[in-house]
Amino acid sequence: MQPLLIELGTDELPVKALPGLAQALFDGVLDGLARRGIAVERGDAKPLYTPRRLAVRLPGVATEQPEQRSEVPGPYLNVALDADGQPTRALLGFAQKAGVEWTALARTTDHKGERFVHRALRPGAPTATLLPEILREAIAAMPIPKPMRWGAHEHAFARPVHWLVMLLGDAVVEGEVLGRRSDRMSRGHRFLHDKPVWIGAPDDYVEALRAARVLADPDERRARIVAEVEAAARDAGGRARIAPDTLEQVNCLTEWPSAVRCAFEPEFLAVPQEALIATMEANQKFFPVLDAQGRLTAHFVGIANLESREVAEVRKGYERVIRPRFADAKFFFVEDLKQGLAAMNAGLAGVTYQARLGTVADKVARVALLAETIARAVGADPVLARRAAGLSKADLQSRLVGEFPELQGVAGRYYAMADASLADLAHEPRAAVAAALDEAYMPRYAGDAIAPSPLGRVLAIAERLDTLAGGFAAGLKPTGNKDPFALRRNALGLARTLLEGSLELDTGEALLQAAHLVHADIKAATAATPASREALRHELRQADYAPETRASADELYDFILDRLRGYYAEQGVPPQRFEAVAALRPASLLDFDRRLQAIGEFARLPEAEALAAANKRIRNILRKSEDTIPAQVDPALLSEPAERALAAAVDAAIAETDPLLAARDYVAALARLAQLRPQVDAFFDQVMVNVEAARVRGNRLALLARLADRLGSVAAIEHLSV
Structure with missing residues (x-):
């Protein structure tokens, strides 16, 4: 086993696609090794990437494939041998193609009978000879919707490729991919270390690049950004707002991040802070600084992709680019306040919502x-x-929302607090x-x-x-x-x-x-x-x-x-419980939720499964019956002890669960209904429903209908029956 390093050096890769591209390359290389039977010690390996590189580093990879066994089926015996047991032309042709005498072929049996087979064992190929093809396959499988071409060749990738590092142990893996010959020379930071970087072995990779002012590990880079932003915000007397999306994009824009504390004119704080924050995060990838109450302060933190000796100039640049957007937001906000919500509302009559909906x-x-x-x-x-x-x-007609669509509703809140139409x-x-x-x-x-x-x-x-x-x-x-x-x-x-x-x-x-x-x-x-x-x-x-x-x-x-x-x-929540409640289509979704929670409690009772199966059986009996089922149970027609006991138990259960259902105490109602199990079991053990006497049969069906109606009063519990 030897450590493996593959690095593709490129122009700056698309920010939002970068993590996915790195993961796809990592997965593709692992898949290519696995398909060739090459053992891998993955450990805690993960994709490594910066805006200018994608890398795969694995702690251990076998230096060669295991022995490769092959088995090629040949003709069946009835075709391979003639009546005298001599080889036919079909068998001789198969042996010649395999490169052996026909007598060296083995035999095997499948569902059609006995046949000849050629089995071979050959040494595995060195991993180094297979790696270029593995890398080409991994690149071809990467999700690149619009590949770029460069130079006078047909190679295509997300961005032009400038260098390729392939090392297995301390040796360079010879090969060419995307028009680049592999070697051990990476590249440092574009501005802080613009020269080749010697990679002696895969284990040296991260440290060698760190010395060249490149943090190849995205987790290390992200942690540095957070630490620097938080420190700069503390220096400004506040705390940083670090939105996950902004953090991820900054992480994919930098190789050696460095925080720059900046400020803007306090007069801009009169503008809704959501507009200012949207500008900082979405347009400039800056981190706003908030006070202890979560209000925006007149500070923000930018992340430079270098440690500048002229930090003041970098700060001026960041403050300069943000000022026009802030000025626009302030102008829109002031003009909207002059217009007022009533005027904005009037303009909605001329805006089509949808062709048919007005x-x-x-x-x-x-x-x-x-x-x-x-x-x-x-x-x-x-x-x-x-x-x-x-x-x-109304705020859809405002200038502020026209510039910042994500502020719909937010802008309306500010305008309503200042609007004269709500003065009463x-x-x-x-x-x-x-x-x-x-x-x-x-x-x-x-x-x-x-x-x-x-x-x-x-x-x-x-x-x-x-x-x-x-x-x-x-x-x-x-x-x-x-x-x-x-x-x-x-x-x-x-x-x-x-x-x-x-x-x-x-x-x-x-x-x-x-x-x-x-x-x-x-x-x-x-x-x-x-x-x-x-x-x-x-x-x-x-x-x-x-x-x-x-x-x-x-x-x-x-x-x-x-x-x-x-x-x-x-x-x-198991799907059968959801369907049990959905079958009743409760009018209120809150009531739906109460029933769902109750059916969960019921399902834990030992009687639940038997009662669910019984209710399913009852529903089937009632559905298949062609009789007109009486609306009421006639006590005089209850002849068997088990049906009299069930009728009495159902009457008692209905009387006791009526107030519980009215109070929507579904847990208690189902717990009471669970007590019917002994009478239900006895009824089905001792009573025949479909007897010849029509009136008796109808009365028993009426009893079952009454039972099923109450068992299904909270949920269609038959759905719980497997």
Whole structure:
């Protein structure tokens, strides 16, 4: 075993693709070695990379393949030998091709009979002779959507390749890949050590590059960035905001990172800090500095790809590039404040939301109606909910959001706190309305929290209800990987807000109202004039729910359940438990969650499996029966002791579980129903259901129907039966 080093030196590689390219090369080399049977001691090896290089370093690789055994099947005996046992032309041809006498061939037997076979054993090839081809295969398999070509050859890679290091032990592996002959000469930092770097052996690689001002280990480089940024932020009297995405991109931009503490004019702090932070992180890859309360200070930290002797000049450069963007943000913010939310809102009538769904103003009107209804249902202020919903999209017309689209909602919060149209509200309700404009977009991404305030949750629900209903009505249902309106994300966001916010809302009724409003707007859009369109819209909204509206709401409910399957699966809920509750289609998702938790408790009881199997059997009996099952059980027709005992036990269980179900104490209800197991087992052991006497048979079916109805009152427990 000898250590292995492969390094591809290139022009600066794409920042966001760099970790994936490094991992793909690492995996490809390991796969190529494994397919050739070459033993590897991987240890804690990992991909090494910088903006200018991809490297694979393995602690131990066998210097040659093991012996290579081969077995080539030949003709069957009935074809290979004639009647006298002599070789036919088929056998002689096979032996000649194998390079041996036919008498040296072995025999084997398979399902068709006995046949000749040529077995051979040859020495394994030296690993060094196989490595160039292994590397070429690994490169060919790398995910490079747009390979570049350079020079007067046909080689292609993510970026032009300038050097290649291949070492097995302390020896250079001879070979050519991508037009580069291998040697042991790497390269140092482009500015701090612009000269070749001798690599004596793979184990020397990281240290040799470190001496040449290159940190080849991305984990070491990342740790240095964090340490330097945090130290610089402390020097500025604050703490650094280190966003994971910004950190990763800076890590892929530098080989020898060095922090530079910078500052900007405090007057820019009058601008929403989210805009300034977005500029620093997204555009310049700088790290903002916050105070103890999480507020932005007039400092930030830049990361240079060198240790400069003129740090002051580097600082001036960083401060200079950020100033114009800050000045633009300040100008947009001031101008937006002059305009006001009311003027912004008026402009929404001229902005198309979706061809069939009308303008953004139409969407806002629908969301406002939904928000008012939802607020009443969940105990929020319906007046404030409608008012907040009416302003929820105004900031889309702002200059600030035009420049920073990611600030939707955030900008609205700032404008609402300063807007004259909300002057009639005291500070607390105004702050609630302003916060709701921002929180309506939560959760913004996977793992984000739901809206923290009651009003924010109402708006988040109303917004997603309209988006889902509108998307389905407009024919924008997700297909495959396509989801232009992010309906999957909206469905999960809606469900999470209801569940994690503990909001008791009739989801089915809310979906009905949302679909009703959307269908009314779509139909009203066919009217000839604005006045007639508004009149028709009003008339349609007052009408009863149409069949297509109910069908759409049912489809939306199923769509939300599909998202919940994944949500609960991530929490470890078995799929059969989810399906047991989903079969009942509870109106409230919070009630759905309570039932799901209860069925989990029930599944742990020793009686659960037997009762689930019994309920499955009962459902099958009832489904197959062609009799008209009586609505009530006639005690006079109960003749067998086991059926009388079951009827009495069911009566008692129903009487005791009625108040539990009314109180939604599903755990206690299922625990009480589990006590029916002895009577159920005895009934099926001692009583025949499908007897000849029609009235007796019908009465027993009625008893089973009553039992099944109560056993399935919390969930369709038959789904728990394997």
